[in-house]
Amino acid sequence: MAQTLQLRIVTPDQIAYSEQVEMVTLPGIEGQMGIYPMHVPLMTQMVPGEIGVRKDGRDYFLAVGEGLIEITGNEVAILTDMAIAAEHIDEAKVEEARQRAQARLQEKLSDEEVASINSSLARSLAQLHVKRRTHH
Amino acid sequence: MASTRDIRRRIKSVRSTAQITKAMQMVAASKMRKAQQAALNGRPFMQLLYALQRKATTAAVDFTDPLLEARPVRKTAVILVGGDKGLCGALNSNLFRVAAQFDPATTLFITAGRRAAQYIARTKRQLHAEFAYGDSPRYAEAKAMAACARDLFLNREVDAVKVVATRFVNTLTQEPVSLDYLPVAEVKGMKLPENITEEKLASDYLEFIFEPSAEAFLGYLLSLYLNVFVYQVLLNAKASEQSARMVAMKNATDNANSLIEDLTLHYNKLRQGKITTELSEIVGGQQANE
Numbered sequence: 001m002a003q004t005l006q007l008r009i010v011t012p013d014q015i016a017y018s019e020q021v022e023m024v025t026l027p028g029i030e031g032q033m034g035i036y037p038m039h040v041p042l043m044t045q046m047v048p049g050e051i052g053v054r055k056d057g058r059d060y061f062l063a064v065g066e067g068l069i070e071i072t073g074n075e076v077a078i079l080t081d082m083a084i085a086a087e088h089i090d091e092a093k094v095e096e097a098r099q100r101a102q103a104r105l106q107e108k109l110s111d112e113e114v115a116s117i118n119s120s121l122a123r124s125l126a127q128l129h130v131k132r133r134t135h136h
Numbered sequence: 137m138a139s140t141r142d143i144r145r146r147i148k149s150v151r152s153t154a155q156i157t158k159a160m161q162m163v164a165a166s167k168m169r170k171a172q173q174a175a176l177n178g179r180p181f182m183q184l185l186y187a188l189q190r191k192a193t194t195a196a197v198d199f200t201d202p203l204l205e206a207r208p209v210r211k212t213a214v215i216l217v218g219g220d221k222g223l224c225g226a227l228n229s230n231l232f233r234v235a236a237q238f239d240p241a242t243t244l245f246i247t248a249g250r251r252a253a254q255y256i257a258r259t260k261r262q263l264h265a266e267f268a269y270g271d272s273p274r275y276a277e278a279k280a281m282a283a284c285a286r287d288l289f290l291n292r293e294v295d296a297v298k299v300v301a302t303r304f305v306n307t308l309t310q311e312p313v314s315l316d317y318l319p320v321a322e323v324k325g326m327k328l329p330e331n332i333t334e335e336k337l338a339s340d341y342l343e344f345i346f347e348p349s350a351e352a353f354l355g356y357l358l359s360l361y362l363n364v365f366v367y368q369v370l371l372n373a374k375a376s377e378q379s380a381r382m383v384a385m386k387n388a389t390d391n392a393n394s395l396i397e398d399l400t401l402h403y404n405k406l407r408q409g410k411i412t413t414e415l416s417e418i419v420g421g422q423q424a425n426e
Contacts, residue, residue: 008184010180010181010184011181011275012178012181012275012363012364012367013174013177013178013181013274013275014177015180028347029347029348030347030348040345041343041344041345042344042345042346042347043188043191043192043344043345043346043347043350043353044346044347044348044353045347045348045352045353045356066356067360068188068353068356068357068360070184070187070188070191070344077184077188079181079184079185079188079360081275081279081363116283
């Protein structure tokens with residue numbers, strides 16, 4: 001029997017995902033990583049991007065925000081402020097948010113504002129990326 | 137003395153008031169359930185956060201961060217989390233009594249909720265920033281407030297940050313509390329305003345690899361902790377406000393109903409008296425005729 005990982009994605013307002021999966025790819029701060037069962041214990045930061053999950057031979061995708069990742073041999077726990085499954089992403093709305101953020105970046109802003117807009121931009125891009133990938 | 141007509145009019149007015157307070161009670165009850173549910177939904181996140189913190193601090197023993205640094209306190213910032221509306225009993229005034237204990241000269245206020253902002257303006261205290269939060273507080277709202285407080289602290293404009301808010305005990309009891317927010321004296325001392333049972337943390341000790349480093353990981357965890365802290369406070373405040381309003385409105389409805397009862401009794405007595413007088417007049421008149 002193939003081994004599985006318990007994947008948990010937790011946001012401040014809910015448990016966004018909790019399933020037994022075969023493999024998961026994560027946007028780690030030092031690059032994309034693929035995690036199989038029996039991975040060495042690891043803790044790292046996560047950047048906005050997409051999480052790919054393989055379950056029962058099928059691939060699923062989620063858009064995620066910044067966060068923390070804890071990996072043990074049979075469990076992956078993710079703390080993040082955003083996690084949205086591909087089928088729940090409203091492309092038009094996100095695209096609008098992205099354009100708004102990009103338009104605001106053209107204005108004269110303080111460093112803080114730039115940082116906050118950049119982070120919301122990164123989240124919009126992550127969602128768009130996940131959504132468009134599932135279309136093709 | 138009031139005529140029967142006046143009393144009838146009063147009963148009608150009290151009855152319509154009771155209808156309104158009853159409706160407000162129902163609305164507050166449903167919002168309260170939602171707010172309590174939201175507070176429960178936040179639990180897993182905090183549990184995981186605690187677990188990670190525990191594991192990471194065993195790896196990075198001498199972790200330091202500007203946010204941990206305690207310095208002599210000359211100026212304080214207070215995050216005052218109040219309600220948006222009144223009609224919730226003594227909730228807001230109890231809260232402001234705690235806020236009033238801070239020296240106006242050395243305290244900057246960051247407010248959340250309209251009532252809190254109004255209070256600061258009315259008592260002419262220093263207002264640094266004003267935030268709003270909705271009926272179901274969102275994490276992003278908490279994040280903005282946390283960032284504001286953190287900047288004040290890191291720019292050395294203030295030396296300590298406190299949170300004054302209402303803690304939700306149960307539907308009948310809400311207590312105003314003043315919590316320490318910054319500096320976080322010790323990483324291990326991180327304490328969220330919610331009581332979490334620490335389950336099986338020590339048992340599964342593993343040697344973890346950190347990427348890029350345990351310090352960077354803890355730094356991020358710290359900022360996450362500060363955001364979630366405010367988020368929890370907001371959820372608590374919202375649940376408190378709604379349950380206080382529900383109780384206040386229930387009392388108002390009950391009072392109105394007993395007032396209606398009294399007035400109805402009075403009205404009936406008056407009517408009865410009138411009829412009796414009329415009857416005796418008729419009888420008296422008839423007897424005089426015979």
